[in-house]
Amino acid sequence: MRENPLYRIRWSGRVSFDEVRETLMRYGHAEIQLPIDYHHALYRRFHDGGTATAQLLQVSDGADLMHRILGVKGLEDLAHVEDLVRETGAHVELVSPVPLITLHVESAPS
Secondary structure, three states: OEOOOOOEEEOOOHHHHHHHHHHHHHHOEEEEEOOHHHHHHHHHHHOOOOOOOOOOEEEEEOHHHHHHHOOOOOOHHHHHHHHHHHHHOOEEEEEEOOOEEEEEOOOOOO
16 A cells, blocks of 8 residues: 555555565655554564663665565565565665665666
8 A cells, every 4th residue: 555655655465565666666765664563573683682762773784684574473475575675786774663664776777
């Protein structure tokens, strides 16, 4: 389901992939909004072990980050997004407590 802004897609499983791909190819930027229920699992997976009371999370990388996200139960369908990131060389950023995966390519593929 597309939200505002134009390049944000609410992740609804595998059926959302085509919309993510189309958005990234058209705009060079796509945001995948995950259900808020995933925040705790993502935070536990990526938190560096330091003290943080607000449980804010911000991690950046490429396909390796997408691969690590796949390790969270219920997010296995993002494997197609990992393939897309590898194909396009997209930069990936994960932020939470409202889980959002941002994909960005320097120049939109033609």
